[in-house]
Amino acid sequence: MKFSFVNPGPNETLLKGEKTMISASPPLGILYIASVLKGREVEVSALDQAGEGSSIKEVVDWVMKEDPDILGVSTLITSSLTAPKIAERVKEKNPNVTIVFGNHHATFNAERILEKYPYVDIIVRGEGEQTCLELVNCLEEKRSLRGVLGVTFRHRGRIVSNPDRGLIRDVDPLPFPDRDLLDVEYHNTTIGVNVAPKKFTSFLSSRGCVFKCRFCNCANFARNLWRPRSVENILEELHLLASEGYEQLMFVDDNFTLNRKRVIKLCQRMRKEKIDVEWIGEGRVDQCPYTMLREMVKAGCRMIYFGIESASQKVLNYYNKRITPKQSEKAVANARKAGVDIIVGSFIIGAPNETKKDIQKTLNFTRRLNLDIPQANILYVCPGNLIWEEFKERGLLNEDQYWETGVCISDIYLGAVPLPEMRQMIRDYYRNFLRCPRYLTKQMLLTVRSPYRLNVAFSNLRRIGDIKDSINSFTSL
Secondary structure, three states, rough: OEEEEEEOOHHHHOOOEEEEOOOOOHHHHHHHHHHHHHOOOOOOEEEEHHHHHOOHHHHHHHHHHHOOEEEEEEHHHHHHHHHHHHHHHHHHHHHEEEEEEHHHHHHHHHHHHHOOOOOOOOOOOOOOHHHHHHHHHHHHHHHHHHHHOOOEEEEEEEEEOOOOOOOOOOOOOOOOHHHHOOOOOOOOOOOOEEEEOEEEEEEEOOEOOOOOOOOHHHHHHOOOOOOOOOHHHHHHHHHHHOOOOOOOOEEOOOOOOOOOOHHHHHHHHHHOOOOOEEEEEEEEOOOOOOHHHHHHHOEEEEEEEEEEEEEEEEEEHHHHHOOHHHHHHHHHHHHHHHOOEEEEEEEOOOOOOOHHHHHHHHHHHHHHOOOEEEEEEEEEEEOOHHHHHHHHHHOOOOHHHHHHOOOOOOHHHHOOOOHHHHHHHHHHHHHHHOOOOOHHHHHHHHHHHHHHHHHHHHOOOOHHHHHHHHHHHHHOO
16 A cells, blocks of 8 residues: 655645745654554655645645555644645545544544544544554555554544554664655744754654643643653664764754753763764753753754743743743853853743733843843643643633634633733834844854854855844734
8 A cells, every 4th residue: 555644834824835945844753654654565655745835736736646545644733724625635636545634633633623524534643653554454454443543533424533552662663764755955943044054854862751831732642751762773863864964953852851861871972973963952941951061062962942931930830831930040051151052942921820010021031041042932722732621621712613723812811911912012022132232242242153153144144034024023923
């Protein structure tokens, strides 16, 4: 059988089909599944609409040309409306293809999707490697899906959800994701700046997270189980990527820094084995001591993201973030001292217990943190996270209205700061922050002293118009 995969583009570009510089990462979930299937002699192909900027028509034409027996469509909340349109048009042209949805959005909305979209046949819930392999075997042999764990499907006019499949506990035996399936030049951009101008890819060194942040779906998806790859297994893939010409990568783990001893060991081995790549990482602010960050920098870490979220302890407690503002200050100071070239701090505003005073306190906090790039995000919730469940239980959420798109808390809770006011606060904040002479002077001095930042600066000279547009988007929300 032939199994083709599509990674849909975001909902807002449903019909645009615009060819733009990609600010995306390879869809590793699809590529891992494809590698497992190829290892069992299943023919596979893949298209990344999100990465290529293809129109829906172009995606459907590609599927028709591939002529698969099974079409797998990866669905997140950001592509929840694009995916069904692709499925509908493919089914119109080829009623015999079996269309399978998977990933986070499909996992948390399996029955809803099948009820609304008759042209979607099967939902794969949770991790898909083993489930997709069994699915191929059942369809090829025309056997019942009753014995396949982790699938939801139709049977004799009703929807059936089989029991969940257990997580893959030992991830080392999995084959490496087959990046050659996709012909896309990936980059990573922040505020419109291409911070990975060389040959770039994403990399997964572990799966899952043990924390239960109430705004996040990842913990629920991975059932609060963290499963690291061994350092030896990681190094083997890193050597492979280096041999293929990759010079920059981003660790996209849910929690890369959970085990500092593992991070330090990995970084020391990368140096010892002369793996010459520049990389981007993320870290919880309570897990980033100077000693570990220094080892990361010596091993090629050039940029780090911190989930700081808020300067208000009551808001952090509501999110169940299990950090303090003091820890955020310490982590940023440690990263600066360790020599990280670009430090990004991510913030979330709009919690139901958050006042305008709390929001302003957070925005003011970012000015003191010595960040290179602050990212302010407005809280949206969707099926799979604990805030969604809270509001559902309180009778404040119409699931039928919002399950496909998610919803801003202020749209359903009168006690929250209204969305227009939050947008105005963010607009004013960025206008002042990004145009501050002191900030701009400091950034120029840091750039002059950093070969990585200089390379980023020169690589983006031709894109100055795009960068200005991106910065303006922050000041005109």
